[in-house]
Amino acid sequence: MADLTLVDTTLRDGHQCLWATRMTTPQLLPIVETMDRMGLQTIDFMGSVHFDACVRYLNENPWARIRAVRERVTATPLQAYIRSKCALSFELQPDDIANLWAERQIAAGIDRLIGFDGLHDIDNLEGALCHAKSLGATTGGWLIFSGSPVHTDEFYVAKAREFIDRCNVDFIVIQDTSGVLTADRAATLIPLVKAEIGDMSLGLHTHNLAGTGQTTYIAGVEAGVDHLYTSIAPIADGNAPPAMQTTVRNLRYLGHDIDIDDDCMAVAGRHFEAVSVGGGFPPGRPQDYDAGIFDHQIPGGVMSNFIAQLEVAGLADRLPEILIECGRVREELGWPIQVTPFSQFIEVQATYNIMSGERYGSVPDEVKQYALGYFGKANAPLDPDVMDRIVENGSPDIALTPPVPEPALPGLRKRFPHADEDELLLRHAFPDNLVNGLNEDLTSDQSYVDADRPLLFMLRQIAARPARSRIVVKKGDLALELSV
Numbered sequence: 001m002a003d004l005t006l007v008d009t010t011l012r013d014g015h016q017c018l019w020a021t022r023m024t025t026p027q028l029l030p031i032v033e034t035m036d037r038m039g040l041q042t043i044d045f046m047g048s049v050h051f052d053a054c055v056r057y058l059n060e061n062p063w064a065r066i067r068a069v070r071e072r073v074t075a076t077p078l079q080a081y082i083r084s085k086c087a088l089s090f091e092l093q094p095d096d097i098a099n100l101w102a103e104r105q106i107a108a109g110i111d112r113l114i115g116f117d118g119l120h121d122i123d124n125l126e127g128a129l130c131h132a133k134s135l136g137a138t139t140g141g142w143l144i145f146s147g148s149p150v151h152t153d154e155f156y157v158a159k160a161r162e163f164i165d166r167c168n169v170d171f172i173v174i175q176d177t178s179g180v181l182t183a184d185r186a187a188t189l190i191p192l193v194k195a196e197i198g199d200m201s202l203g204l205h206t207h208n209l210a211g212t213g214q215t216t217y218i219a220g221v222e223a224g225v226d227h228l229y230t231s232i233a234p235i236a237d238g239n240a241p242p243a244m245q246t247t248v249r250n251l252r253y254l255g256h257d258i259d260i261d262d263d264c265m266a267v268a269g270r271h272f273e274a275v276s277v278g279g280g281f282p283p284g285r286p287q288d289y290d291a292g293i294f295d296h297q298i299p300g301g302v303m304s305n306f307i308a309q310l311e312v313a314g315l316a317d318r319l320p321e322i323l324i325e326c327g328r329v330r331e332e333l334g335w336p337i338q339v340t341p342f343s344q345f346i347e348v349q350a351t352y353n354i355m356s357g358e359r360y361g362s363v364p365d366e367v368k369q370y371a372l373g374y375f376g377k378a379n380a381p382l383d384p385d386v387m388d389r390i391v392e393n394g395s396p397d398i399a400l401t402p403p404v405p406e407p408a409l410p411g412l413r414k415r416f417p418h419a420d421e422d423e424l425l426l427r428h429a430f431p432d433n434l435v436n437g438l439n440e441d442l443t444s445d446q447s448y449v450d451a452d453r454p455l456l457f458m459l460r461q462i463a464a465r466p467a468r469s470r471i472v473v474k475k476g477d478l479a480l481e482l483s484v
Contacts, residue, residue: 004256005041005227006248007079007203009241010272011069012044014231017207017240019281020305021053025065026445027279029072031271036073038264041227042112043073046080046105048088049340054438055430061438063108063422068442070109077111082132083340084117084124084376088429090341090366092375094405095127097428102132104422114173116142118339120159121376122166129167140171140203143193145181147294148335150379153189157196164197171201173229176216177339178297179209183219190223205229206241207299211287213242214250221251232268234276234283239303243284245269295327297338298347306347318354325350332386333370334378345370360389368394374402 011032015023035043046066054062070078085092087101102113113132115125125141133139141163143156156174163169172193174181181189186204194202204220205228206213217228229241236243244265248258276283298306310316329350336342345366353359369375371382371390382390391400412424419427426435473480 004221004225004251004258006039006244006258006260007042007044007205007227007229008035008038008040008232008244009044009205009229010231010235010244010268012047012050012079013205013207013229014235014240014284015281016047016049017299018235018238018284019279020308021049022057022281023235023275023279024058024445025054025060025068025442027275029068029442029444031268032069032072034264034267034271036076038076038261038268039259040076042077042079044079044229045069046078046110048081048083048086051088051426051429055426055434059437059439060442061440062426063104064438064440064442066105066108066110077138078109079112079114080105080110082113082115082125082128084121085128086341088425090344091369092124092405094408096407096409097425098128099131100409100421100425102128102137103135104425106132106135106137108422110137112138112140114140114142115163115167115169116144116175116339117376118144118337118342119376119379120144120155120337122159122162124376126166129169133168133170138171139167139169140173141167141169142173142175144337144339145174145176145189146178146297146335146337147180148331148379150335151337153192156189157192160193160196164200171203172197173203173205174220174225176204176206177299177337178293179207179213179299180294180297181206181216182212183215186216186219187223190220190225194224201226203227203229207239208237208242208284208287209239209290209299209303210293211289213237214246217242217247218250218254221254221256231284232265232272234269235272237284237286239299240284292323296323297330298323298326298343299338302338302340302343302347310351315351315355322347322350322354325354329353332383333367334380334382336370336379341366341375342370360386360393363390363394365395365398368398369402372398372400372402 011028015021051062054060054065082102085098087093087097105113115129117124129139143159160172163172174193202225204217204225206216228247230236230244230247231241233243233245248260251258275281307316307319310319326346329346330336333346338346345364348364349367352362356362368390371387408428412428416424416427471482
């Protein structure tokens with residue numbers, strides 16, 4: 001019997017980190033039945049950012065994506081997320097929206113829901129996680145790892161206990177969004193968390209930004225982790241989680257029994273190679289060791305989008321100094337973990353500080369709201385001088401005391417009397433023009449299946465390019481020539 005299980009996060013974290021969450025439903029549908037036969041513990045599938053990408057960039061109804069995959073995946077649980085009380089927003093939402101968010105994901109076909117909050121403020125998670133549990137979902141709690149004076153082993157042990165006592169979760173995952181959990185730290189942290197949670201399953205999810213993912217996984221397994229999060233190459237490594245292929249090979253070499261179907265894993269890898277080529281997406285690559293990540297700790301998906309934004313603004317050459325400023329801002333703001341939405345807040349404030357030459361002379365609304373507790377309790381007190389500058393230079397329209405969100409569903413139902421609850425959640429989060437006319441017909445794009453027939457796939461790719469009068473393909477003694 002296998003002593004370790006794997007969670008596949010290619011369809012969620014993999015393309016989120018490497019492809020800005022732009023893989024379409026037709027691109028992923030042809031392979032999900034193969035993934036269902038792979039022997040995975042879970043398919044990690046949807047987060048709030050995937051809903052956002054579907055609506056804003058892909059013109060897809062994200063609820064239709066879940067239903068389409070659920071129809072094809074019948075044996076493996078599908079996993080999604082409760083991000084604080086935010087649902088599909090960065091701001092904390094009223095309880096009726098937070099509870100409906102959990103409820104509708106379960107109704108669409110999600111089996112497992114993980115709750116996480118960038119401040120580990122369980123007040124923001126208890127209601128929705130308990131509601132999800134009452135509806136029959138398996139629930140988990142994320143311990144988001146970070147390197148700081150605040151985030152000690154004892155901090156994470158206490159938060160694991162709080163998830164269990166207050167939210168009645170079924171499992172715990174140590175989530176290393178920034179790839180800064182080293183093998184040495186894993187060796188001290190994991191046994192303490194395991195001792196606290198007892199027989200409950202403990203997962204480990206890292207990213208390869210610093211080039212240490214595989215060594216961290218090996219150390220984590222030796223310390224008692226029960227399941228690991230991996231992505232299928234080429235949607236793996238670099239900013240993304242470690243490659244499943246490499247993880248399986250390493251763990252088997254070390255004597256562990258991993259019940260993964262190698263043939264299915266290979267077919268999935270070829271499929272995603274075809275998606276990478278056909279969609280023009282860059283493949284993930286193994287990362288060299290990067291010491292700088294241990295300072296700024298910006299996670300992979302956020303970093304790729306940040307670099308793209310700086311390039312558009314003509315500021316790409318300022319990236320090194322902005323990253324240094326990110327580390328400084330994070331300390332001054334009380335060590336928030338570099339996870340959405342706080343990573344974005346830190347990036348923008350650091351960029352303002354560098355470009356204006358006056359630190360905290362300009363303050364985004366979200367940074368002032370964070371400082372005043374709009375998102376929950378900070379991990380540590382903010383620098384008093386910085387706090388004064390934020391309050392003084394931030395928008396005067398932001399109240400010094402956070403308001404309590406009023407219930408939203410009555411107003412939404414009155415405004416959209418013919419909308420179902422899935423649509424109401426989308427209407428609440430996105431402009432009407434983006435929600436109107438979202439594509440519901442998300443059928444498979446079979447052209448990507450040709451990865452299993454590489455010659456046919458290559459010829460179709462060539463045929464799609466500008467006309468050529470002569471094409472020659474050679475392999476060994478075989479030569480194929482096509483002429484017009």
